Amino acid sequence: LDLADLQKELDKSRSVFPENPSVWVKDLAGYLNYKLQAPRSDPMLSQHPHDYPYCLVSKELKNIIRSLLGRSSSVLELFFDHCIYTMLQELDKTRGESLHGYRICIQAVLLDRPKIATMNLGKYLEVLRSHQNRPAKCLTVLWALGQAGFADLHEGLKVWLGVMLPVLGIKSLSPYAVAYLDRLLMMHPNLTKGFGMIGPKDFFPLLDFAFMPNNSLPPSLQEQLRRLYPRLKVLAFGAKPETALHTYFPSFLSRATPSCPPGMKKELLTSMSQCLSLDPLSFSVWRQLYTKHLSQSSLLLNHLLESWDSSSKKVRQSLQETVRSFKVTNEELAARGPNSDQDVAACDAACKELLRKMKGRGFPWSRLLLVLLVFAAGFLLHDVRTHGSFQASSSARLLRSSGVLPASQQAWQKVSHCCLEGYRWLERSLPVYGSQAAAVLEPLWAKSVEVTLYASEQCSSLLSWIHDSLPCFIEWVR
Numbered sequence: 001l002d003l004a005d006l007q008k009e010l011d012k013s014r015s016v017f018p019e020n021p022s023v024w025v026k027d028l029a030g031y032l033n034y035k036l037q038a039p040r041s042d043p044m045l046s047q048h049p050h051d052y053p054y055c056l057v058s059k060e061l062k063n064i065i066r067s068l069l070g071r072s073s074s075v076l077e078l079f080f081d082h083c084i085y086t087m088l089q090e091l092d093k094t095r096g097e098s099l100h101g102y103r104i105c106i107q108a109v110l111l112d113r114p115k116i117a118t119m120n121l122g123k124y125l126e127v128l129r130s131h132q133n134r135p136a137k138c139l140t141v142l143w144a145l146g147q148a149g150f151a152d153l154h155e156g157l158k159v160w161l162g163v164m165l166p167v168l169g170i171k172s173l174s175p176y177a178v179a180y181l182d183r184l185l186m187m188h189p190n191l192t193k194g195f196g197m198i199g200p201k202d203f204f205p206l207l208d209f210a211f212m213p214n215n216s217l218p219p220s221l222q223e224q225l226r227r228l229y230p231r232l233k234v235l236a237f238g239a240k241p242e243t244a245l246h247t248y249f250p251s252f253l254s255r256a257t258p259s260c261p262p263g264m265k266k267e268l269l270t271s272m273s274q275c276l277s278l279d280p281l282s283f284s285v286w287r288q289l290y291t292k293h294l295s296q297s298s299l300l301l302n303h304l305l306e307s308w309d310s311s312s313k314k315v316r317q318s319l320q321e322t323v324r325s326f327k328v329t330n331e332e333l334a335a336r337g338p339n340s341d342q343d344v345a346a347c348d349a350a351c352k353e354l355l356r357k358m359k360g361r362g363f364p365w366s367r368l369l370l371v372l373l374v375f376a377a378g379f380l381l382h383d384v385r386t387h388g389s390f391q392a393s394s395s396a397r398l399l400r401s402s403g404v405l406p407a408s409q410q411a412w413q414k415v416s417h418c419c420l421e422g423y424r425w426l427e428r429s430l431p432v433y434g435s436q437a438a439a440v441l442e443p444l445w446a447k448s449v450e451v452t453l454y455a456s457e458q459c460s461s462l463l464s465w466i467h468d469s470l471p472c473f474i475e476w477v478r
Helices: 003-016 021-035 059-071 073-092 100-112 114-118 121-130 135-150 153-167 174-187 200-211 219-237 241-247 249-255 262-278 281-292 294-306 313-336 341-360 365-387 394-402 404-477
Strands: none
Touching: 003 021, 003 059, 021 059, 021 073, 021 100, 059 073, 059 100, 073 100, 073 114, 073 135, 100 114, 100 135, 114 135, 114 153, 121 135, 121 153, 135 153, 135 174, 153 174, 153 200, 174 219, 200 219, 200 249, 200 262, 219 241, 241 249, 241 262, 241 281, 249 262, 249 281, 249 294, 262 281, 262 294, 262 313, 281 294, 281 313, 294 313, 294 341, 313 341
């Protein structure tokens, strides 16, 4: 580009239309687009960096563009729309101009003012729906709006949720939508700026796309979305999951049917456990939904039973109240009739087992005894060290005065005498009985060794015969 010529054209535009900055920026875009000719490329520019073609612009040209956009700040929203609609018109032409000039202007605008892209998302969603049979036009619009996300995660998520999630099931647009989300989350590893953007309304369609088989996404895109799912979950639960997770619990519960796919079932049960452990209100929500979701509740109760050892004391206390209320409800449902008999029985069995585990803990007598023993030993050592010997200690005086010490000494003498007599008896008897046992067992041992050797030889011969005969047998079967 001849930058002097460009500056001359812009100065001329400003002098002719001094009160109309809209004309200035349109002249800039038109000039750049006319001068920057290049072969037509795919609308997504997938073979290039995310900031292409703006990344190729020289520092001097960037200064000219920024200076003009700064003087035209009041019309930048209209200018952004102008660039997109002009690009769509060029795509209608058989030999339309290259779109790099308009792309550069869009990137320059959104680099400093990313919110401009999200001011009219509803309008652009209608454009996408009206051009569903023209993928090039749709992808051009998505590319233009998506540039906002590379400067601001919040605006990028707003674009993705507003125009890309609604078209995620369209075959020609799904690859770009998933690839954009992947790149957006990769460029913004700090997810805190995106908290509050994804709510239950947006999160659960994403969960279904990621885990439900046979949906409108091909397996490769579904796998890619599943890899992004943990970060989307962090964004959805936000900075304070302890106050938000109860709003997600109903949709998790309703999806956790016995027939749902194993991968999704595992994710749903894990998520519901997370809701119960972090947000106590989830228990209240569960109690309200219980009677209409018996089969789902049965799965969750059994999952809590399996993960009982890893659950916290706080969760166990809340769960105890909930399970007791379920027990009462189960009895009422069973009394009405056999309509939900199987599900009620499954829930009731899980409730009984959970209550049994809760009662089984009991009072920790063994721990108390251990503490008392340690305390007594410590006191005794301190007492002996203070008085110089056990005989002079307060403990010995107390034991002597109560009669415990003489009795224990007498018992110890009897035990010592019995142990000494037992040891002497073993010294006399063990050699005699040992030689008799050896005389009986030695022939039996020799015989068992012979039998084992014979059996191993026979097995070896049989295996060899099978190995030789197997090919002939297979040939005969064929």
